[in-house]
Amino acid sequence: MKERVLLVDDEPEFLEIMAERMRARDMDVTTSTSASEALKLIATDSYDAVIMDFMMPGMDGIQALKAVKEKRPEMQIILLTGHATVEKGVEAMKAGAMDFVEKPADLDALSEKIKKAHSKKAVIVQKQTQEKVIEVLRKFGM
């Protein structure tokens, strides 16, 4: 099954080429140039991984990350940054990021992380479904 990826960065040229390379690796890629547009996409569609630039106009990566996690806690987010410092990494992980990758990124390594995100999300969704089923059964006194 194809991994569904949402790629968010305010550099259109970066988005275009990275998306093309990901599609060549058989991923289903949607792109967005702003965090606000990405939040709208996340509200209606489901993705296995969201790869998001740490610094974008309007909303920074941490704010966007928190907003995504609030709407879709199961969503796995990988933040891309120009400079990965320990402090930023800790801040991102505390806010719920799955990983933190420095630009320029190695796409093969990133693809591995996307596969992990896909598996991780599947486990979370399975657990959520199980809890819903248990809740329904409880309502029926079973």
Add this chain to the structure above:
Amino acid sequence: MTDERQALAMEGVRFFGEISASISHEIKNVLAIVNENAGLLQDLVRMNAKGIPLTPERLNRAAESISRQVARGDRIVKDMNRFAHSADLPREELDLRDVVAFIPQLTARLIVLQGHLPRIEVPTVPVPVSTNRFFLEHLVWACLHQALKACTADQTVCIVAEPVDRGARIRFGGIDPKALPGSEDFPSPQARLVAGLLGARITVQQDENEIHLLLP
């Protein structure tokens, strides 16, 4: 070293660091695109080895993208070099129009993170000032940064450089009157210190919805 000199030196280093960090981020973005293009070319070669034909049009697009990013990187590095040399002389004769055009170009990435690039209005004749270039750039950025913070998303900051009696003035307009900073919030103690060094004055003109930077 006096406390004031030490504070000025620290503020100078802080400003230099702020601009350098922004420039290095911009260079990283350029490198990221060049890196993706290199990866794409490798992908195409691998696909070609599996029998998928190479398309000249796609190769050409990758080459054009690399050329564009090299030109962008070159411009960023030139601006960085120009900025680094602005601390060379303690005082020099400047045309204020150059500084007013240069700072938004140098801080373009920081500006885009906050809003739109400003509109610049300058006279056709030079606006001469004799001052320290580095600290003048600091004050222009301090005022522009504040103006951007006080500008609504649908508005554009307008920077006007003009000669006035016994000096020159830069006006930063396009500010939302409700978001105009109070005199207790702006200029910051550090900006006041730098203004004092240059004999400059920063004022918030409540009646004109503008920030003024007055230079001797």
